[in-house]
Amino acid sequence: MKNVLKGICIGCCVIALLSGAGYLGLSWYYMGEFSYNTWINGIYCTGKSVAEVNDELSQGFEYRDLTVLDQNGESHVISIDKIGFSFDFADSLTAYKNQQNPYLWIDNLFHETDYKQLKPRISYDKAALEKEVSALLFMREAAVRRTDEVKIQKTATGYVLINGRDQVLNPEIVQAVIAAAIEGMEPTVDLRAAGCYEDLPLDAKMRDVLALWNKVREFQDCRIVYQLGEDQLPLDASIVCEWFTLTDSGGFALDARGNLVPDEEKIRQFIAGLAEEYDTVGGPREFGATRGVTVTVTGGLYGNQIDQEAETAYLLQAFQDRRAATRTPEYSQQALYQGKDDIGSTYIEIDLTEQMLYYYVEGTCVIETPVVTGNTSLRRGTPEGVNFVYAKQTNRILRGEDYASPVDYWLPVIGAVGIHDASWRSQYGGEIYKTDGSHGCINTPYEAVEKLYDIVEIGTPCVMFY
Secondary structure, rough: OOHHHHHHHHHHHHHHHHHHHHHHHHHHHHOEEOOOEEEEEEEEOOOOOOOHHHHHHHHHHOOOEEEEEEEOEEEEEEEEHHHHHEEEEEHHHHHHHHHHHHHHHHHHHOOOOEEEOOOEEEEOHHHHHHHHHHHHHHHHHHHHHOOOOOOEEEEEEEEEEEEOOEEEEEEEHHHHHHHHHHOOOOOOOOOOOOOEEEEEOOOOOHHHHHHHHHHHHHHHEEEEEEEOOEEEOOOHHHHHHHHOOOOOOEEEOEEOOOOEOOHHHHHHHHHHHHHHOOOOOOOOEEEEOOOEEEEEOOOOHHHHHEEEEEEEEHHHHHOOOOOOEEEEEEEOOOOOOOOOOOOOEEEEEEEEEEEEEEEEEOOOEEEEEEEEEEEEOOOOOOEEEEOOOOOOEEEEEEOOEEEEEEEEEEEEOOOOEEEOOOOOOOOOOOOHHHHEOOOOOEOHHHHHHHHHHHOOOOOOOOEOOO
């Protein structure tokens, strides 16, 4: 029995010695390699040397160029190839490896060590980086900064503030911020958020300019929009900047309360220019004739005419009151449509050369008929121009110095010239008008003028041309 117990004891000692030797063996093994169940940045590192893990991490690591966003949000790129950028995990791996106790490898049997944030050691040529940063466009512009002044300047789009003291780039901070971004391997750096722009101190004169600018900006902030047919004309700063009253020296005139003063005469000139562009009475119009050509038609009484006095008074008051409005101008004469195309798609067309009358409704021709117009051999030719139906009458007697002609339908379009039936005629069209034409009216077959009378509305444009 004693021998059995002795054998058991010897066996246990041998097992303990072998186990201890095995444990020490593994401990000595892990002295040169990473311990059991070690993960770094997603790579299994157990039993691997620093050099082996460094190679694996380097193969999976990528850092490309740095994008720099300037004050305007525009992108600029720093190429890492131009600054000698390199990286290596060896130092970080060695430091982490040294933190591991090889004799405690058994702890990792029960939990893994997963280090996910191990970063490489970064190196680059600092002088090369400074050179690349200095060569960026916004840095070059800052180096030749145009002004340190604070001033108000007139441009094609209105008065603007030139503030050379506002949000000034600090090159030293830029260099430091970009270097930190490179070292942190950031893909993008926003210089605005990083505090690279700063406001410089202002003196008393500069503060006075800023106070005046606030008045100028408010003066230019006109929220009136003119509606001229389909055209809209916002009264933006490019227009309103002309309305300041200026002193003899070119400065801004102020009233007794320190407010800017609008120039009434300049507003009047603006309305005159608006009328010149959008008044259509008697002006030339390009018209697509049914015969397939575009003709220029001038003269006539139809069209729009802005009431310049009334509109000047409105605009001056509305501007001073800082009104916000979409404004249709006051008209002394108003057509069916406003804007430059005031004829629209419903109109009467009288082609004096072809001796044809057409009536279009919403772009569709509903009446087409030959006519006889004024006798050109007696200088009674029907006048050209864009006119309109200004009345509708039946059973009229048309009178002149040498005639009195009864008609059933009478549609006057300009003065004593109108469209009517002519029971005394049996033929229409051709060249009858040249020697046997009317006194100026448009003689029209009975059935056609009857239909026209029934459906045409007063105010309908009548385009007459040769």
